[in-house]
Amino acid sequence: MSDPGLESPPYTEGEVLLSVRNLRTRFVTEGGDVPAVNGVSFAVRRGEVLSVVGESGSGKSVTAMSILGLLPPTARIEADQMLWRGESLLDAGEARIRQVRGAEIAMIFQDPLSALNPMHKVGRQIAEMILIHEPVSKKEAASRAVEMLNLVGIPQPAKRAGMYPHEFSGGMRQRAMIAMAIACSPDLLIADEPTTALDVTVQAQVLEMLLRLKDELNSALMLITHDLGVVAGISDRVMVMYAGRQVEVGTTDQVFYRTRHPYTRSLLRSLPRLDDRGTDALTPITGAPPSLLRLPSGCSFHPRCPLVKERCSKDVPDLNSGGLGHHPAACFYADEVSGDTASVVGGRS
Template identity: 50%
Template structure:
């Protein structure tokens, strides 16, 4: 399959009064045309910053230190700002995590929806208005013609989220980056939005990067999953690999913390003890070692390389080294072999 986006060894840091925060530490991933991938992990693992680096939307104290962000073969990390303005909202759309801070409070929803159509698609105002109304209908906002004239503060939280989704999709981008797109929505609307994203993925051959804490969402929508922790990717593979044959203790922990309503015998959820690493002083070894039940001496001093489990499945864990002791992990009644 042909690559649409490929990130190679991306390092992004933020320079603060207390020092350099190394938020992204050597991320590499790819998205094929027409494919949906998921990026999962705890808050602070670097998921959103990786995508903000891709879109070149970092704060003033943020900097891409090294690496490449190749979109259709073009390196966005070195592209001029004028070129990025043509790509953002047109070829790459993004659904931001907090819609209230992403929508401009002094412009109507209609003006904000029409702006990318007027700028990128060169539509006249009448056609842009019709297209914007159509998108509001698609995301389930009632009385869209009336809502076009309202301001963000007149919308509920869920409606603002849907308006943000409509704005990101209005130009039918080649790539959609969705950062927690259904956080503020009820279950019914969540299902509708995910169904809409699936339909557009098929209709316009759109690729999707879904950032979420909800592993159920990625299982339903994504072909491949990247698990992030401490600014690095600790495991990657197909949805089936991650859910049925995980090979990293952090992935085991994430899966153990999901409730299963179908279980006849109710079990207590097992939290991951401890806190994420301080990225002002990132650890020299495995970032998950202080919280891991299977830590070995080497884990504290040397960062594990990516071990290939199969053609499309990799895990950055020393337990996968041929000389590592065999580890069996009991999870929801199934046995996983850590080697």
């Protein structure tokens, strides 16, 4: 098992849409090279929801943006493989990447205002997205834009299409951005913290809608979030990242109920529990993620790890270090991580 994040096990049967092997992305800065993503491998299959979870700065967004060619020129992206439906994105030219981005892989960002132009009517922006990628008339594109607004649950979509982004509420703007992202029926939707700025009720509605759209478009969803609580009920698989590396990869049940990495366990313990009767305070994770310019030796989680032992500051664990016969976890002592986290809010039923 050379590449567990990518290969094992084949949890879903769907067509492999995206396959990334050993992605390494660093930024060249005056202070030195910042290794933002360090050896990440994964695959996304049609029909599934893959969630990418980790604290701020763990490399979640950089992973997505490396795939879509959205990083600044200071970024150096290397990978053993980056295949989109069998085609190498590493060898694709800028024009082809632009075509993939939007029409085949669409990205939804946390801040809808970064994607919507305040000067143009919402319907027109969606129609333009369609016109860039598809040989349809302006009239057809305009009516498709209204259809998309309807699909994402915006009431009176024909009227709303003629409005400007500032005339929409926060939740509606988020929906409008999603409508733009799905306008060309992409095979993969990458949603980067799509609900962080929204209140809890709207959050749930937007997540529900993303799942419904995934099914209607027969696509896949890669959901990026710092909140493990959000992913529990909706993901097929979860990939946990820490300081630019994958530390645990498994089905949602494996990651939540048979947790094998102390970092995942700390994330879970900091969530509210279903059996919480108000007597136990939540346990926040102690310390802060390390600076990528000065990563700790050995396991980069060791200064914060409750299970730390002598070996941890010397050797670097990889996803195979947790031992065979289990889902992948980058910890030498994965067997000692107890899994009493089954009652965490939102666990998959």
